[in-house]
Amino acid sequence: NAGVMQNPRHLVRRRGQEARLRCSPMKGHSHVYWYRQLPEEGLKFMVYLQKENIIDESGMPKERFSAEFPKEGPSILRIQQVVRGDSAAYFCASSPLGLAGVTTDTQYFGPGTRLTVL
């Protein structure tokens, strides 16, 4: 986990509030990924971003969820109007740019943000 930073580590929100989760990739990594781990379920891919671009958002719920990775600053996963079903651990991972511009498969994970919706 060394290098990928996520904050906050724990986040409590009431139904209807917004949740903002932050991720700073490892130094030198230009690709960021978000995954969700629901209780009793495995890790599921949500979105893949490069700086200022969303590459693959096929795992993102169609409503209330958005992600960005601006030119400067951390990647943000934003959940609007949270519901109890959004309670989960959200993990960010990063990877370096591989040879010839091809992304390597190896991803390094952060410690996660545990979101609890009351």
Add this chain to the structure above:
Amino acid sequence: TQLLEQSPQFLSIQEGENLTVYCNSSSVFSSLQWYRQEPGEGPVLLVTVVTGGEVKKLKRLTFQFGDARKDSSLHITAAQPGDTGLYLCAGTPIGAGGTSYGKLTFGQGTILTVHP
């Protein structure tokens, strides 16, 4: 349907025993990673296997990638209580359009408990 099937789901053994965890799929993967996750923490990368038939060793852990790149195994020799944790395999399948990099697919995980 789970793209990556891990087995067993639970494993409870005594210190000093050997064990093997399997990760199987009907799809071909460009590579497979093995992670270990402790409660309340993120997955920690153990190894990446890339070449079919590849074997990698990490102290008492031996990882193998199947010849056809559809399966992998993790073997632990002389398990210790410190090996206790959730072991996850993950990879990116090669589809009809080529490899879709970035979208890691995870197995369900194997919860290993090593008793002193």
